[in-house]
Amino acid sequence: MKPEIRIGYGWDSHEFKSGIPLVVGGVTLPHSKGLGGHSDGDVLLHAITDALLGAVAAPDIGSLFSPSDPKWKGADSAVFLAEALKRVKAAGYSVVNIDSTLILASPQIGPHTEAIRTRVAKLMALAEDCIGIKAKTPEGTGTDNAAIAHVTVLLNASAKRKTARRNKKAR
Numbered sequence: 001m002k003p004e005i006r007i008g009y010g011w012d013s014h015e016f017k018s019g020i021p022l023v024v025g026g027v028t029l030p031h032s033k034g035l036g037g038h039s040d041g042d043v044l045l046h047a048i049t050d051a052l053l054g055a056v057a058a059p060d061i062g063s064l065f066s067p068s069d070p071k072w073k074g075a076d077s078a079v080f081l082a083e084a085l086k087r088v089k090a091a092g093y094s095v096v097n098i099d100s101t102l103i104l105a106s107p108q109i110g111p112h113t114e115a116i117r118t119r120v121a122k123l124m125a126l127a128e129d130c131i132g133i134k135a136k137t138p139e140g141t142g143t144d145n146a147a148i149a150h151v152t153v154l155l156n157a158s159a160k161r162k163t164a165r166r167n168k169k170a171r
Helices: 043-055 078-090 110-124 159-170
Strands: 005-018 022-024 027-029 033-035 093-103 131-136 146-157
Touching: 005 043, 022 033, 027 110, 043 078, 043 093, 043 110, 043 146, 078 093, 078 110, 093 110, 110 131
Parallel strands: 093 131
Antiparallel strands: 005 033, 005 146, 022 027, 093 146
């Protein structure tokens, strides 16, 4: 019997590189460098995607969207998130909330938190108060030239799944 709730955890990191835009949570931020990655390097959307996939025991983002596949070069990470959300729904779950922590030396995320929260909420079709965005500096970790994202997600069985479980128990 599948559980009523599931928790997923995702983590991602990318190194800063010159000549590319900085995209975090689907929002382009003003900065002299962007995050290197095969796609757009959006560490937050990548970590959310992996957290969603992990919660439903699906393959991870790298397995579904191979970094060696030229099809995904420069891709918008919202495509990856949309696929993860489809898999969550197909498994009979819905997203309750996400909580995230971004770790980077610069730029400061504080001035952009609401824009990131709004964009992530829209991409996930959730209320903004279901999206937690926190930022920390990497003091003493030696990761000043990278951005790191940690994400947890909470899923709840959809009404359809709950009804099916009740009907199965009644038999």
